[in-house]
Amino acid sequence: MIRRIPQARDRGIPDATVARLPLYLRALNGMAERGTATVSSEDLALAAGVNSAKLRKDLSHLGSYGTRGVGYDVQYLIYQISRELGLTQDWAVAIVGVGNLGRALANYGGFASRGFRIAGLLDADPHVVGDRIAGLVVEHADELESVIKKRGVSIVVLATPATAAQQVCDRVIAAGVTSILNFAPVVLAVPDGVDVRKVDLSIELQILAFHEQRKANGGPIMAEEWPDGVVM
Amino acid sequence: MIRRIPQARDRGIPDATVARLPLYLRALNGMAERGTATVSSEDLALAAGVNSAKLRKDLSHLGSYGTRGVGYDVQYLIYQISRELGLTQDWAVAIVGVGNLGRALANYGGFASRGFRIAGLLDADPHVVGDRIAGLVVEHADELESVIKKRGVSIVVLATPATAAQQVCDRVIAAGVTSILNFAPVVLAVPDGVDVRKVDLSIELQILAFHEQRKANGGPIMAEEWPDGVVM
DNA sequence: TCGACTTTGTGCATAGCTTCACAAAGGCAC
DNA sequence: GTGCCTTTGTGAAGCTATGCACAAAGTCGA
Secondary structure (H helix, E strand, O other): OOEOOOOOOOOOOOHHHHHHHHHHHHHHHHHHHOOOOEEOHHHHHHHHOOOHHHHHHHHHOOOOOEEOOOEEEHHHHHHHHHHHHOOOOOEEEEEEOOOHHHHHHHHOHHHHOOOEEEEEEEEOOOOOOOOEEOOEEOEEHHHHHHHHHHOOOOEEEEOOOHHHHHHHHHHHHHOOOOEEEEOOOOOOOOOOOOEEEEOOHHHHHHHHHHHHHHHHOOOOEOHHHOOOOOOO | OOEOOOOOOOOOOOHHHHHHHHHHHHHHHHHHHOOOOEEOHHHHHHHHOOOHHHHHHHHHOOOOOEEOOOEEEHHHHHHHHHHHHOOOOOEEEEEEOOOHHHHHHHHOHHHHOOOEEEEEEEEOOOOOOOOEEOOEEOEEHHHHHHHHHHOOOOEEEEOOOHHHHHHHHHHHHHOOOOEEEEOOOOOOOOOOOOEEEEOOHHHHHHHHHHHHHHHHOOOOEOHHHOOOOOOO
8 A cells, every 4th residue: 555645845746747847858958958048938838849837837846946037947947857857866777678679779869868878688589699789788588687686777678579578577576676668569467566657659550540530531620611511 | 720520429539548449459359369259348457457447438439339247249349449440441651760760660560460551661861771671662751752642651650860850740741641650859840630649768768767766765655664753 | 037147338426637817926127 | 116027836717537336238047
């Protein structure tokens, strides 16, 4: 039974807000690079593609970091959001499954730039073990537990085939990992206290197809374009 | 101003429901492969990792396809969900940007199996153009408009660098595409009527880091483990 | 045919998220 | 100072999603 204790500065940030903070952070970094010193909620909201009231409410969960009449100090806000997200520390990430997707992830620059360090690449296929990818040598999946413990891995990325995902998942949890990013198209069963986030390419396409079909067959349409009385 | 017109069988399916339908579909396909003929909402909900009341409410938006006392016919439900999602037709997909991620996507089996046919691979880099990947020859990005029109592409996957994404996005929209799956870490500006879904690997990791940090520093914790009176 | 049992479909209460609208707070010119 | 202007932070209202709980509807055995 997990129960939150309200604290002095309540850390109960809504999930929806947490999911947007990285977006704000990215927009702020762009502004910092262009030399912008302060930004209003209106402008930042525009850059992040959200409503400005929502942005202000999101930021208000972190504290009161703005200045009325002026806006937010870009550098200061970057620091506060980074701290809140835990990006001021270094996270060791292991990628399990070095197929096409695993390789793409290993080479993806967006990780390293945010405090995520790839600390291990593992695969069960002996033909892949030993390959050097993005500066790391692929290790055998048998080494999973030892890699996690020796290198302090706290986040595991699953890029294995669907059939292997649950088994690998069980092993990394047994090894003490409680944060998993799952690319395999399966619903993982995990105990309480373990966070799983899922990225499913096929599901995203299916959602797009739904809306695309709807656009084609008079779904949500311009009311003006619908011939009067044609309702079937 | 877009306004929905309620229809005889109201097609106003909530977004949250649409996002879960592919999940149900996957679970149902697994059951069909194992020869299951009917399934109760309880069992299907378990397989899909959702609450059974939610599952029933989701399915009730499609119609009344269950039999009280028995459950749902697996094959029939597969058909109904597929039809609703638009998977009974063939969708031509083009992937723009054939870097590591683009290659992984091109080789990803999950697309073809659901009515998504990769109809084009494009890249701006002359060293990549001409490569054969997953049975297709990479074409130059200059051919974008012609590929979209000649092959009836209706969904475009953006796997370009962030800097090129908006420009490519503008071009595919000008060519008539209204559904985009964006892997580039930018907020795309698009006109009304265009659907963009975003997959952002770095954001997912940041969300995990937030929760991981919270687990480490007395965030949501076991109430029992918190020393009495220590509230700062 | 009947009654016990199973499971759906949904009304309702609740929780969470979004958006509006505005008072409070601060900067700046004079 | 003083007053005007800008922008934040947030109360309140409305909307969407969730989950309980149960009546309605169907199956199945006797």
